[in-house]
Amino acid sequence: MADVVATHETIVVVGGGISGMTAAVEAAETGKNVVLIERAPSLGGRVSQLYKYFPKLCHPTCGMEINLRRLRGNKRIKVLTLAEVTKIEGRAGDYRISVTAHPRYVNENCTACGACGEAVSAQIPNPFDYGMSTMKAAYLPSLMAYPQRYVIDPSIIGTPDAERAQAACKYGAVDLDMATETFTLTAGAVVWATGWRPYDAGKIQPYGYDRFANVITSVEFERLSDPRGPTGGRILRPSDGKEAKNVAFIQCAGSRDRNHLKHCSRICCMASLKQTTYVRERFGDDAQSTIYYIDIRAIDRFEDFYQKVQADSTVRFVKSKVANITEDEASGDVILHGVDTEGYHRYDNRHDLCVLAVGMEPSVDIRTVADVAVDASGFIEMGSTNGGIFGAGCASNALDVNRSVQSATASVLRAVQVVNRVAKAEG
């Protein structure tokens, strides 16, 4: 990566999701040089795996297109994909950042013509669909992938498949000799935007995510509802491919729970409210959605959306933390057991599918990389204690997309302050 030029006036942004991309373009459009580092082979992050955003029910790719255009057209931004930050040393205005870059086995000659994908036969689980579908081992990570370049999966390196991929490429873009590189970058400030990961639903034992096929997570449900997803958006349940018209949503699956995550993950209520509209969109009046909740947290104008969903006759609300789930082995249906605490009503409700609104936890433990203050949940604490390293988006708190972008924009100013001080000092 000798071609990466970074100075004490450079802002390094770690994480290429919505927060990181925002931070990168906002900083670059303020006239700063940026290196954007993403672990995956393309930018976009978790939001690119969402079908729609609440409360507008618009599509994440819409904003993504604009951000990518801003990014493509801006010479101040250098993007590194398949790269991970392993260590950050130094202080505000003078950081040395160790980076490990994993091989893509495809160079910049790639035109994304797709020939290698056709040549390869091996299928691998598709991470974009959380493994609910498979894809060729030479692939374009997504239709919106940036960089718009194919990836050869390491699993086929050294196999005839890899040779076939190389042979199929007319442009010498497939380079099987690529190897892992490690190098060090200089930076004045760091925006840490590594985002969140869904809480491990298997740990919530009473809900049997690890035992019952038709108990899935909210992020998986996004893929099931997306026309570009594994079921072409036809909400088919895993056990038998039957249409899931009667769907249960369990709130606080892992959140607000001393046995799991003690914080409230903020987005889950709105996410489930939104997902009832997917069921409605797909099955019309045959849809049946039930939300099991403790408190519906639809703050500020989100309240409008809550009231809109409440008005939908196909959606039921049950004030209850579900006690446990059992499976009807014959049908594969899930049966939720518990008590509606508004007036004490016991239920044993049968559903086609149960969606766990899983909580958010930071996707990376930054303490393994840098000396930074975090809260009890591992989110980066705001404040000056962190020198020139600033948390952005869900690395700093459980936030929705809009607040993540706000947070990213704010973190850019904090980074700009640092590099401007440096610039002044260096004259």
Next chain:
Amino acid sequence: MARKEYSFYPGCSSERLTSASNYMVSVESMCKKLDVQLNEIPDWNCCGASIGYAEGGELPRHVMNARNLAISEQVNKGQDVVATCAACWLGAKETKDRLAHDSDLLAETNEALREAGMNLQYKGEQEVRHMVEVLIEDLGYDELKKPVVKPLEGIKFAGYVGCQTNRPFGIAGESFENPKYLDKLVEIVGGEPVEKYDQKVTCCGGALAFSEPEKSQAQIKKIIESAYDHGADMIVTPCPVCQMNVEVYQGQINKRYGTKFNIPVTYYSQLMTVAYGGTAKEAGLNGQIIRAQRLEEIAAKR
């Protein structure tokens, strides 16, 4: 010198001619085979059981358990306390747990303890553990497999863990909803565990067996039905209360619900004793009201 020694708290139901005497017999045989020595706590008393709460209240129950632990600290120095009964284990462990976090309660407990003989004082020096914990953690599955000479081939066991061996403390590394250790033990002795036995941690209503028979028997029915549905030949359990309830009420349940239940309910220790080559008597199989014939046959084999 045995390879392991423990301070042993048998509990009321393990005495001669009591409801779990067969458990006791098999535990003794099992431990002999495994070269584990149990040193009974002298003049131990009842744990009070969970049902003791109404009349006993809080402190008296803790005091009862503290007395046993204090005697153990005095007599069986440096040994972990081991119980075979879920209630005894839980009672003692809860007391240890509460007294460790509540100095007032500790003071009050010792104040009362002084009234008993042997000028006792509870210090909380010893761990309180269940026999199953000891087997899994101190010996380990591999060690437990070694002595097997008569694998219990072809017998399908529903591993019924029940409540108090499982909650709130449970066995380290096991989940409350789907603990696997009983199934592992069954595998080790060559038997076949029931996959997806969905009632393995259902409460048998033991505490209410006498006072609310119809309610507890409704629970037991679920437990047995699922065992049958999943093709089990026998039920195996680590808890004397569970064993007794699930075994002895089958007749009444059949009357009440017109079912035809007649499934043996055994202890893990009985399985191991037989697999280790012990006789039916050594395994306390003669203590089964519903005979565990398949086990007896294997035990009878040369």
Next chain:
Amino acid sequence: MTDMKIGAYVCQGCGLGERLDTKALTMVAQKEGKAHVVREHEFLCNSQGVAMIQKDIDEGVNRVVIGACSRRAKAEAFTFENVAVARVNLREQVIWSQPPTDEARELTQEMAADYIRMGCAEAKKIVAPTPNAAHGTNKRILVVGGGVTGMTAALESARAGYEVLLVEKAPALGGYMASLYKRVPSREPFADPQPTDIEALVAAVSKDPKITVHLNSRTTRTSGAPGQFSVDITAESGPTRTENVGAIVMATGFTPYDASRLPEFGYGKSPNILDQAGLEALARSAAAKGEPMRRPSDGKEVQSVAFIQCAGQRDASGTHLKYCSGHCCNTSMKQAMYFKAQNPNIDTAIIYTDLRTPGNGEDFYRSAQTKGVIFTKGKVQSVAVNGDGSASVHFHDLILDDKAAVMKDVDLVVLATGQVPNSGVNIDIPPDATDVPVTEAGKVQSVSVLNLTYRQGPDVPQLKYGFTDSHFICFPYETRRTGIYTAGPVRRPMDITQAVEDATGAALKAIQAVENAGLGRAAHPRSGDLSFPTFRREGCTQCKRCTVECPFGAIDEDEQRYPQFNEGRCRRCGTCMGACPVRVISFENYSVDSVGSQIKAVDVPDEFSEKPRILLLACENDAYPALDMAGVSGHTSSAFVRTIPVRCLGSVNMIWITDALNSGYDGVMLMGCKHGDDYQCHFVKGSELASYRMSKIDDTLQNLNLEKDRVRVLEVAISDIARVPQFINEYAEKIQEIGMSPFKGF
């Protein structure tokens, strides 16, 4: 201006070479497109290909036509300094949208040829834009509002090295936060109320050499554009000074919802019934005196308090605020803790329907419970005031389902009322309107904050409920007034922690605005665009449509009532260009002519050819990418369609459609973004205006006596990858059905 020299380049990579006769295409470029230089290349986007083009440029080529992949691909490779580039999308929208069969070959080639013609036609009409010389360069930031949001914005801007002007209408800095006893905690362990530290903030602002503070002052006139705003600051005492600034952060905060509109909760009937602001005052004065909190009515030491959540909020009926103010649950817990700190035996009950403490607020919730604050899920029906000054709260206990639950004889009742934004005048409500929204009525005053001299009104447009929030999830700082950013509770209901974050973000955007204004670059979403609208004064009929329709209020009127373009405020969407009936408005690289000539460049076969021609004008932000991705995904669509990307449907000028129909096209499709409440148009009003204009197309069609179906307007989202080709094919069938246009060959 040197004479035009066009270079046209056709790539053979990615299967173009196999699927198309690229040689023939270069001929088309040369003969019909009048390209001076034409070349084929087997791999145009690689270094040699690019070098080849650069060489020609160095030798005089000043207009480049690239016949290769979509403009959305390989942008880095095909950007050349000071040279206008026309991208011809032969890959995604020609060979990948057509079946790879021999039968399809002829039509595919015709398609490609047309696009080459169009590319050359466009190249003739565009030049690489250069920034307007008149752009502003002032980099000072004006912050309106001296509360925590405004002070944070000022301080953070100053720390980045920018001069700041801070205007506060009150005699002191601090705003609402200064009236708080303590604040909700912002740090681990999120257990106890925290000092506001407002004094420290005020001190920091006051002594910062880069910040100039004007107290007792208002912004009484604001004109200009990013980089060159001119602002009158008028002090209460009279004098007005005029200052120049580059960008503005509006942080005017909120006013608590008027509790006297809640007689059912007894407000006004007894001094012991307060709103949250009233309770803060009580706590402060008690603390100042070093005394316990007492009942206002008779000074009795408080023994019991009931907090009523959502008082006049989350009201679906529309009588009160419809929204949730977000902070009130935490605030009531904090206030209950005031009492627990005074005396743990004081009964403090919080009556709520949904407890809303996101993030670490959950820790604060647990902490409140640990301190003995009691939470009751219930709906309050009424509060009765007793003779002794105490009150009885009547409510429906939702857990015990007791509709007649009563909390008797409580000393204090605190109403958690909501935040009403201080957003000035709602420019969308006509002055004589009768049905004013609650939020308007709830305001203490509805006088203008900024007093903008803009043609479209004195304040920033409001989104909903008076809040000046952005409607874009991905772009929270998009206001419709370029260079003016709102932050804090005026933008959206929020607590202190969020307001601080928001202020910092808004400050960055303001700084970004002055930096870009200084370079003559456009702001989001066409960030960096150097082109700007100009108009032929002599052709203008002063119809004012452009000044009315510009979604960003960028166009004023000069003293002779001619449009006055403030390109600093302009977002380059071209809505003005679409609106102009006399077609005098244009951009250097996008004009009525540059698109019109593409339309005319298409070779329209005669009516017996069985080969209809359909014009598709597609929004470049959503529809066009969807068409690209349809190609990538292997969806095929009619070969009779000719697509032209437009900046926004708002920029579509009627003449394009009538010209197309007159020159023999058989149908015209427009694909733009969703409009209405949940609009997705990146230029806010573009697609809405387009659909409004198109609603009038029928008359035009009648005059030409053409069928209604000759024009079809469609709303598409970027994710409609599979639907877009369907729309096209359905329309192509419809055209087959109604037959060829009678206008061919004229």
Next chain:
Amino acid sequence: MSDLNTSMVEQYRNNFLKEVEANVEGGTWVKMCMQCGVCSGSCPLGPAWEHPPQELFMMIRAGKREEVLKSESMWMCTSCYNCIVRCPRELPITHIMHGLANYAHRLGLAPKMNPTRRFAKMFWNNLVKSGRVNEIELSVGLYFMDGFKTGVARAWAMKDIGLGMLKTGRLNPFGFLTHKGCKDKRGIHRMLKKAREIEDRRKGLAA
């Protein structure tokens, strides 16, 4: 027995909650409940509860002293600990239920004829007598607690089980005579007497 019974309780005020916090095992946790109901849904005897745990907690906060203490509900607890391990707020619900039952029982408010209350009393007295449970005495005592006739009937209904236990050597027919129990019976009795005194002192209950 206690002036607590005559104490006036205001609805939705904290005095009953405070009473519970002072006198009931685990009582200080009642205020931590957030009414999610996972406990109520997790109880194996759920349907038998007139007021499930989370509702009892709400009733305590609402000051419904009579309804709570006179309720049969907490007597339905089987001590299975499902509620404890699932509670997101870590309330020791099982112990609170035991504590409420014990408190109601000691105040003499618990339902007189509740079978579990009566069995629990008999069980405790049985084990206290010798320091260890005397199973035969317990079961026979149980059958005959409502008099000789019903006793005979109950015993008859249970005879199969009894015989089964006898045959398999799991019941001692002569247990009445031979049951030994602990050696230090007097010590144990003194110890328990003391414990009771201390607890009553703490809870302001006259011994």
